[in-house]
Amino acid sequence: MEMMDWWVSMPKVELHAHLNGSVRNSTLLIILIPSFDFLHFHLLAFELREDLTKFELYYRELAKELGEKGIIVFSEVEHVILKNDRSLTEVFKLFDLIHILTTDHATVTRITKEVVEDFAAENVVYLELRTTPKRNDSRGMSKRSYMEAVIEGLRKVDVFDIDFASTKNGLEEKGKSGQMIDDCVGFSRTKIYVRLLLSIDRRETLAAAMETVKLALEMKDLGVVGIDLSGNPKVGEWITFLPALRFAREQGLRVTLHCGEVPNQEEIHAMLDFLPERIGHACCLEEDAWRKLKNSKIPAQVPHNLSSWSGESFVVWASGLGLHITPEIDSCNNLGLMGNAGLLLSIIFNFAADLYNTNHPLILCTDDTGVFSTSLSKEYAIAATAFGLGKKEMFQLARTAVEYSFVEEQVASKLKDLFDLLDKSLAYND
Ligand SMILES: [Zn+2]
Numbered sequence: 001m002e003m004m005d006w007w008v009s010m011p012k013v014e015l016h017a018h019l020n021g022s023v024r025n026s027t028l029l030i031i032l033i034p035s036f037d038f039l040h041f042h043l044l045a046f047e048l049r050e051d052l053t054k055f056e057l058y059y060r061e062l063a064k065e066l067g068e069k070g071i072i073v074f075s076e077v078e079h080v081i082l083k084n085d086r087s088l089t090e091v092f093k094l095f096d097l098i099h100i101l102t103t104d105h106a107t108v109t110r111i112t113k114e115v116v117e118d119f120a121a122e123n124v125v126y127l128e129l130r131t132t133p134k135r136n137d138s139r140g141m142s143k144r145s146y147m148e149a150v151i152e153g154l155r156k157v158d159v160f161d162i163d164f165a166s167t168k169n170g171l172e173e174k175g176k177s178g179q180m181i182d183d184c185v186g187f188s189r190t191k192i193y194v195r196l197l198l199s200i201d202r203r204e205t206l207a208a209a210m211e212t213v214k215l216a217l218e219m220k221d222l223g224v225v226g227i228d229l230s231g232n233p234k235v236g237e238w239i240t241f242l243p244a245l246r247f248a249r250e251q252g253l254r255v256t257l258h259c260g261e262v263p264n265q266e267e268i269h270a271m272l273d274f275l276p277e278r279i280g281h282a283c284c285l286e287e288d289a290w291r292k293l294k295n296s297k298i299p300a301q302v303p304h305n306l307s308s309w310s311g312e313s314f315v316v317w318a319s320g321l322g323l324h325i326t327p328e329i330d331s332c333n334n335l336g337l338m339g340n341a342g343l344l345l346s347i348i349f350n351f352a353a354d355l356y357n358t359n360h361p362l363i364l365c366t367d368d369t370g371v372f373s374t375s376l377s378k379e380y381a382i383a384a385t386a387f388g389l390g391k392k393e394m395f396q397l398a399r400t401a402v403e404y405s406f407v408e409e410q411v412a413s414k415l416k417d418l419f420d421l422l423d424k425s426l427a428y429n430d
Helices: 003-009 025-032 038-047 054-068 074-082 088-101 105-121 143-155 180-184 206-218 238-250 265-273 287-296 341-358 376-387 391-403 409-425
Strands: 012-018 124-131 161-163 191-201 224-230 254-259 278-281 314-319 322-327
Touching (some): 012 376, 143 191, 224 238, 265 287
Parallel strands (some): 224 254, 254 278
Antiparallel strands (some): 278 314
């Protein structure tokens, strides 16, 4: 078996995936630019492959098309699209671009279905998918109707069996129920469990955040299990949303925060003091915040003392609960990180050793498979090399993620049983 095939076939758990960031590039092109010339695009990609990544090509072509249609002002985003060392601010400009493109119900339904099927296709057995319910008056979209479109997308998943409800009242289970373990033996798994997190965007008002939390509560029966705070970390203050986050917690929703994406130590400390059930990213923690995190045992995994990190080929940042390893995308470029990949890998190794020694929760996530052109299997493959860990250890890493998920105990225990069963049948030495 090819090594990459092994990582694909291994059951995995994804706890930090944004719906919009996981959209297939091809779907964006097909839906939004029906006249897009794919043949021309591929020829161009072939001709220029030495100079530009597919990612850049894609966005360049997309932006040109959208510019011609007057949807965006190309000159404003051109420099972001063409460069390959984007700053965090510039990455968020790309997110804004995608948000412009995904604001009608049919598109939301379609991308939800496809994102779930893409994860299922690489043997993700449990997916916690997060999205910001959006209001778009010009399209007749409310936060509620946005979420209904998401649920419709889950219902439309037909290539694989899906379970996306958290209670019997809202039970939505398609396909052959109860055969998950049988199906998984021999890696012919056909079922994926999906739960949802509703995100509050840092650009929103407290009133909008409260609306999101109330919506999440109303949709508990449809598999909404928690609230996330995300968005451009340079925008807004997290304290604005504290009342909504507290309310969510009081009402039994789990809370996860994007924390420490930029070195705002005051905010990082306040977030850690809130004791969220999980934090994501956490790449800019100074010594005392790092200590606080480790003492708290909040599930998170963070690169320690990032300002000393460096890398041209890889950028590593903690994502979801764990590390996010993305080739050629430098999310923390604003910290001025440059250097060589070899040094970076050795730092990663030391970092991973520290995590193992202290038993702090470590979980690998993709964050945004589309924007960063990655997959969970790829993240596991890169991490195994970077950490110097074997298949067995990586398998255990995936299994542990179940414990930090927000899924109901009954499903968590089914998933753990599945991992245990597969553990006995996997050929780790191939
Ligand atoms: Zn994220």
